[in-house]
Amino acid sequence: MPEIEYKDKKIEVDEDGFIQDPDLWNNDLAEFLARMEGIENMTEDHWKVVNFLRNYYLEFGIAPMIRKLCKETGFTLKYIYELFPSGPAKGACKIAGLPKPTGCV
């Protein structure tokens, strides 16, 4: 399993860059993961999406539908795709520390 170096710590990620232990997640790590996805600055709107994903996942054990994400954040689909150029799964969910989804992603 590959590792990423972060603040003198080594964190296990899979080959697609998803962290393996969700408990290691924190805001600093999210910013670090965001930079790996080409997002230099996490804006308030980025955080709104990431925090919703994170909390939903902790409560239900699964990533929310994009429909729920739009409804809860009040953002349009287009805006979410703009915020996270790698997409909701490989961008936003990865930064929020969620595991890689099953299926064609």
Place this chain on the structure above:
Amino acid sequence: MSSRLSVAAPSGVSGAEGAAGTGLDLARARELFEKKITRQLVTYFHACAHCGLCNDTCHYYLATGDPRMVPAYKADRFRRVYKRYHDWLGRLVPRWVGAEELSEAVILELADNVFGACTMCRRCTVNCPMGVDMGLLARAARGMLDALGLTPRGLKATVDVHLQTRNNMGISGEDFVDTIEWLEEQLQDEVGDSRARIPLNKKGARMLYTLNPREPKYFPLTILAAAKIMYAAGEDWTLSTNYWDVTNYALFSGNDEAARTIAGWLRDEAVNLGVQEVVMAECGHGYRAFRWEGPNWLKASYPFRVRGFVELMAEYVRDGRIRLDPARNDKPITYHDPCNQARSGGIVQEPRYILHRAAADFREMNPHGVQNFCCGGGGGMLSMTEFAERRIRAGKVKADQIRATGAEVVATSCHNCLDQLMELNKHYKLGVKICNLCEVVAEALVL
């Protein structure tokens, strides 16, 4: 992960650590191996003449130059076991003819090979003068390895989630309906008609449409595009809340039992709704699995027609049921043929027929159609995160093909290809837009 593609280090295969030196049941493996050796496979084992014509048909070999990536070499990981037990020379002097016993090391190397270094794209198959079907060999080997618990984690999870929840992303019925209703409102806004519908569970509709779970879950704009096209064509269609998933990853895990169950669910729902036709959303493997493999798994033909959405869209255009304005897609555009639709499914002319009418500047990749290169994400590769690095490396062939067209947009008709193409776009800095064919058509629609 070593930077070089390696077939000798099967660390990528889940269960490999546990299996090495411990409890892999070799007697059971042998039993499964014998079960998988059909007459067809035996023919292939005998037919390969090691002529080498398959070398540069394989994107893995072209991207790495590693001789172990040559399809004939990969097929030999399987064939050498066959020789050990079924060839008289292999039985008497195994080393002389390169025959190998079915040992743990041999099994793990085979697993690394057929899961991690072959997308079952069959480009070698159509170029083999002897007709050796590498895709079929790989699937047979995968089936044996699956029964031994050696299917990579992500691929196994995708099949398991599908079997547990009736779709491969575990989407609940409630979430599905909520999403479709939301999209229906958007459709009405977009076409300016409050009577526009995305019908659910409509008995006796002419056609049942299916979806890839990643559409409702993350990328619903393709559902909207498809609904808009169907609205424009005046189609009598429906989605089903009972069963709607177009995919069947058991095609990739090689598990026939699971494949049969999944294909059976869709067949039963189509019968239940009494439709004349099932149309598969833009999904390469789903189309192939249900249309071409399903009747074999189910041992019965369907009492309805099966087509891909690309075929239906082409028919709409041909019959004048939808009108397209190519000026709305004025950027140079190219098309990536999903292997399971073009090479293994026979859909080659339809996307071109559509694109010539939906876009102003359509450019072919070289080669294309039946000879098109795999994007690198086929065979369930995208779900097997263990092999992500190899997948991106092997995708260089496709990235180079795209770049050479000078296109700014790449359309395809497979969600899996789409995701891999998006990764290639990022990694190889292609600077193109990747989209589904139905999005190009929806953009060009004259309502």
